[in-house]
Amino acid sequence: MARTGSKKPGLRVLVWLGVILAVLTAVLAGGTMAGQASWAPKLALDLEGGTQMILAPKVEGGSDINEEQLNQAVAIIRQRVDGSGVAEAEISTQSGRNVVVSLPGTPSSQTRDLIQASADMNFRPVLLNGAGAPVPEESRAPEDQLPKPAAEPTNGSDTNWITPEIYRQFEALDCDNPAQDEQERSDPAKPLVTCEPASGTNPAVKYILGPVEVKGSNIVTSSFQLQQGAQGAVTNEWAVNIQFDDEGTAKFKEVTERLNQFYVAAGGDTGNDPKAQFAIVLDDQVISAPRSLAVITDGRPQITGGFTEQSAKALSDQLRFGALPISFEIQSEQQISATLGGEQLRMGLLAGVIGLLLVVVYSLFQYRALGFVTIASLVVAGILTYLAIAILGWTENYRLSLAGVAGIIVAIGQTADSFIVYFERIRDELREGRGLVSAVENGWKRAKRTVLASKAVNLLAALVLYFVAVGNVRGFAFTLGLTAIADLIVVFMFTHPTLQLLARTKFFGEGHRLSGLDPKRLGAVPLYRGAGRIRTPEDKPAAVVPAKNAGAAAEAERRLTIAERRMAQKQEQLAGSSKSAAKETK
Amino acid sequence: MPSFANFGNELYTGKRSYNFVGAKKIWFIIAAVAVALSILIPVAKGGFNLGIEFRGGSEFTVSNVKTTDAAVGEKAVTDVVEGSVPRVANVAGTTMRIQTDKLTDDETLRIKEGLTSAYGVTDNEVTSTFVGPTWGADVTKQALIGLVIFVLLAAVLMAVYFRTWKMSLSAIAGMAVTMFVTAGVYALSDFEVTPSAIIGFLTVLSYSLYDTVVVFDKIRENTADVDASTRRTFAEEVNLAVNQTLVRSINTMMVAILPVGAILFIGAGLLGAGTLRDLSLALFVGILIGTAATIFIAAPMYAWLRQNEPDLVRQAKRVEHRRAESSSRSGSTAVEPAQA
Numbered sequence: 001m002a003r004t005g006s007k008k009p010g011l012r013v014l015v016w017l018g019v020i021l022a023v024l025t026a027v028l029a030g031g032t033m034a035g036q037a038s039w040a041p042k043l044a045l046d047l048e049g050g051t052q053m054i055l056a057p058k059v060e061g062g063s064d065i066n067e068e069q070l071n072q073a074v075a076i077i078r079q080r081v082d083g084s085g086v087a088e089a090e091i092s093t094q095s096g097r098n099v100v101v102s103l104p105g106t107p108s109s110q111t112r113d114l115i116q117a118s119a120d121m122n123f124r125p126v127l128l129n130g131a132g133a134p135v136p137e138e139s140r141a142p143e144d145q146l147p148k149p150a151a152e153p154t155n156g157s158d159t160n161w162i163t164p165e166i167y168r169q170f171e172a173l174d175c176d177n178p179a180q181d182e183q184e185r186s187d188p189a190k191p192l193v194t195c196e197p198a199s200g201t202n203p204a205v206k207y208i209l210g211p212v213e214v215k216g217s218n219i220v221t222s223s224f225q226l227q228q229g230a231q232g233a234v235t236n237e238w239a240v241n242i243q244f245d246d247e248g249t250a251k252f253k254e255v256t257e258r259l260n261q262f263y264v265a266a267g268g269d270t271g272n273d274p275k276a277q278f279a280i281v282l283d284d285q286v287i288s289a290p291r292s293l294a295v296i297t298d299g300r301p302q303i304t305g306g307f308t309e310q311s312a313k314a315l316s317d318q319l320r321f322g323a324l325p326i327s328f329e330i331q332s333e334q335q336i337s338a339t340l341g342g343e344q345l346r347m348g349l350l351a352g353v354i355g356l357l358l359v360v361v362y363s364l365f366q367y368r369a370l371g372f373v374t375i376a377s378l379v380v381a382g383i384l385t386y387l388a389i390a391i392l393g394w395t396e397n398y399r400l401s402l403a404g405v406a407g408i409i410v411a412i413g414q415t416a417d418s419f420i421v422y423f424e425r426i427r428d429e430l431r432e433g434r435g436l437v438s439a440v441e442n443g444w445k446r447a448k449r450t451v452l453a454s455k456a457v458n459l460l461a462a463l464v465l466y467f468v469a470v471g472n473v474r475g476f477a478f479t480l481g482l483t484a485i486a487d488l489i490v491v492f493m494f495t496h497p498t499l500q501l502l503a504r505t506k507f508f509g510e511g512h513r514l515s516g517l518d519p520k521r522l523g524a525v526p527l528y529r530g531a532g533r534i535r536t537p538e539d540k541p542a543a544v545v546p547a548k549n550a551g552a553a554a555e556a557e558r559r560l561t562i563a564e565r566r567m568a569q570k571q572e573q574l575a576g577s578s579k580s581a582a583k584e585t586k
Numbered sequence: 587m588p589s590f591a592n593f594g595n596e597l598y599t600g601k602r603s604y605n606f607v608g609a610k611k612i613w614f615i616i617a618a619v620a621v622a623l624s625i626l627i628p629v630a631k632g633g634f635n636l637g638i639e640f641r642g643g644s645e646f647t648v649s650n651v652k653t654t655d656a657a658v659g660e661k662a663v664t665d666v667v668e669g670s671v672p673r674v675a676n677v678a679g680t681t682m683r684i685q686t687d688k689l690t691d692d693e694t695l696r697i698k699e700g701l702t703s704a705y706g707v708t709d710n711e712v713t714s715t716f717v718g719p720t721w722g723a724d725v726t727k728q729a730l731i732g733l734v735i736f737v738l739l740a741a742v743l744m745a746v747y748f749r750t751w752k753m754s755l756s757a758i759a760g761m762a763v764t765m766f767v768t769a770g771v772y773a774l775s776d777f778e779v780t781p782s783a784i785i786g787f788l789t790v791l792s793y794s795l796y797d798t799v800v801v802f803d804k805i806r807e808n809t810a811d812v813d814a815s816t817r818r819t820f821a822e823e824v825n826l827a828v829n830q831t832l833v834r835s836i837n838t839m840m841v842a843i844l845p846v847g848a849i850l851f852i853g854a855g856l857l858g859a860g861t862l863r864d865l866s867l868a869l870f871v872g873i874l875i876g877t878a879a880t881i882f883i884a885a886p887m888y889a890w891l892r893q894n895e896p897d898l899v900r901q902a903k904r905v906e907h908r909r910a911e912s913s914s915r916s917g918s919t920a921v922e923p924a925q926a
Binding site for chain 2: 428477
């Protein structure tokens with residue numbers, strides 16, 4: 001604080017506040033110019049219109065879900081929603097318990113089913129594969145050359161599964177632009193035509209897969225590690241390990257026995273028979289399709305080949321997630337039309353503006369010219385809050401909900417309270433008889449403590465609610481915390497410095513009638529009251545002055561300490577000099 | 587308004603003094619009765635009027651309706667789901683709200699179509715909300731956990747700041763009264779308890795403690811060297827502090843309540859039931875009660891909790907002794923300050 005020697009204390013702080021505001025505005029302007037931020041704060045779904053679903057994950061068997069599984073769940077839902085062609089969907093977790101899906105518009109019932117369904121992982125043998133792009137019309141197989149099943153398929157790898165329709169479907173499938181309307185989950189007993197989406201440098205591949213042979217629920221766990229060479233030395237190759245349960249082990253042994261035959265028959269490593277591959281299918285999409293290099297009898301296959309640490313971890317996570325089917329229960333689903341949200345926002349803002357006007361009128365009425373300081377402080381607090389919300393909307397994707405708007409309107413009162421506390425302290429100091437300049441400094445010293453202590457309570461409430469609560473309580477807590485901080489900044493960097501400056505103006509300093517700081521109106525007792533009597537600020541006028549007759553008073557006075565005697569003198573003078581005082585004390 | 591400024595002056599000097607601390611028995615009895623009533627009202631009414639978030643079900647909102655006839659909406663629902671009892675309400679102007687039991691997706695779509703034609707609106711003017719029955723409970727449970735953590739932390743914060751747990755205890759007692767009475771008034775109003783109302787309660791919680799801290803800080807200041815003073819007893823110092831901050835309490839309450847009241851009476855009048863109305867009712871009542879509870883409950887309770895401390899008893903005796911002496915010597919009837 002520029003108190004030492006500076007002629008205009010407070011000015012420097014005000015300049016700093018200006019710098020902060022300018023920097024924040026510049027940041028937001030920069031973001032807007034770069035096309036990433038916008039001047040208008042981002043609105044939450046309840047104001048913008050759209051659908052918000054709150055999903056509670058449910059693990060089969062009712063065990064609790066941990067954070068890792070929840071993050072997996074979010075990844076899965078994101079994949080499903082993106083796959084269903086909904087643009088700009090937002091998926092987030094809330095308090096480590098729920099998944100919140102926000103979509104513009106109204107989701108189709110398919111999208112909704114898709115989101116709710118549990119992860120569906122299984123292993124299918126590959127019958128045929130091909131490049132991800134659709135086969136051009138002219139080079140598609142003519143009718144008479146289509147594969148025709150000669151007999152009922154005898155096992156999962158039997159090409160008799162491929163009917164002409166399935167083959168046509170396979171030819172037409174475009175893995176780069178998957179169909180937007182996801183069909184229902186495939187029938188596990190029937191073949192499946194699907195894609196392995198492109199990942200990294202690997203292009204998309206499409207497959208015809210046989211029926212499900214091993215279910216994801218047969219996986220006990222999965223891990224990833226650096227592959228061990230023949231001598232037990234660690235190589236640089238990443239590998240993913242799966243561990244099946246007893247049922248899975250038996251089934252997987254059966255599958256690999258068959259698939260490995262294709263592998264050997266095709267000439268081992270140099271061969272290229274798709275039937276040697278089995279596909280790991282999650283939500284009807286192939287996530288990996290390794291070849292069966294050996295018969296796995298112990299239920300502990302290891303998948304290798306071209307993994308990075310990251311991709312090995314991703315696959316291992318997916319396998320583990322598939323092993324634990326999580327389904328989602330819709331806890332609440334809210335559809336808000338854009339018009340309804342807009343109407344609510346307008347009405348809320350209208351009410352807020354009316355409320356604010358009432359506050360303005362009341363402050364001017366109560367504090368006269370000082371009321372303008374309140375209003376200016378509220379305006380600065382409003383600008384700070386707005387900038388913070390707009391910038392957070394850009395960087396943290398913070399969205400203003402109706403509850404948040406309510407939080408801001410409510411905060412008007414608590415923000416204004418800081419000024420009220422401060423002004424009342426200044427008035428108290430004036431009543432003690434101080435000049436305005438020192439009243440501002442002394443009042444501030446006392447008010448500062450009160451403001452800090454009480455804002456600490458507010459911040460504490462906001463923090464606790466933000467971290468513990470769910471749903472729109474969080475949005476509310478956030479704005480409450482934000483406004484509390486804005487309030488502190490404004491009180492320290494605007495209201496107090498402004499008053500320091502104003503105290504030196506003629507209008508306020510001399511206590512103009514309309515300044516709200518008129519010592520006469522405040523019943524101030526001057527520090528120096530002539531006849532060599534100086535009142536120290538510490539001894540306040542007593543609560544009630546008992547009327548005394550002169551003799552008794554003198555007697556009592558003799559028995560008082562010096563300080564008390566001085567007090568009594570002052571009281572006497574007070575009682576004598578002020579008519580109203582005499583009336584009150586009878 | 588010179589009289590208000592004068593009012594502040596007189597409160598400050600103690601010339602005018604309201605006996606908040608001395609009449610504590612009256613306030614405590616009023617508070618006890620109010621709290622008892624606040625518990626009895628919901629019980630007598632058969633619990634709170636729980637919103638759809640707590641009951642679970644589907645809700646449709648139809649805006650810009652041609653007719654506000656409830657029967658049309660009821661028919662649109664019963665045509666699809668026989669025997670269901672929808673709650674149809676005109677929430678504001680030309681907006682209808684229809685609440686039903688939980689519906690299947692198919693039923694939802696069909697009712698939506700039915701409502702669209704029944705009220706002569708376009709497709710995008712009908713919106714639907716589905717709420718699982720556990721959602722509201724979930725929000726409340728987390729909010730309650732938050733409440734307990736907050737109260738504990740706030741108690742520690744206040745105890746450390748004021749250096750006495752008695753202030754913490756009194757502040758929390760005042761807050762508890764505020765919460766109970768606010769909930770009671772809410773039950774009496776028959777407004778639906780929605781997550782917005784829960785937000786309102788949580789804000790009242792924070793406001794109530796906030797308000798108390800401001801007043802207690804003045805009490806702390808006034809009673810800092812009460813041991814050395816023979817002017818006023820501890821209880822009188824507390825009472826003076828409350829009186830000195832009375833103008834601030836009134837001003838703050840007014841400033842806080844004006845925007846909230848604007849939302850409650852203007853916004854809600856235009857918008858009808860919804861987030862803003864539920865929230866602002868809880869806040870409106872809570873701010874009023876919270877301000878009063880600080881003055882009438884928290885401060886007197888603090889004085890009461892400390893009045894039997896040996897140091898303060900001795901100090902009170904000294905004050906009494908000095909007064910007795912000065913008044914017997916003066917031989918006149920003295921107007922004594924507030925007795926505590």
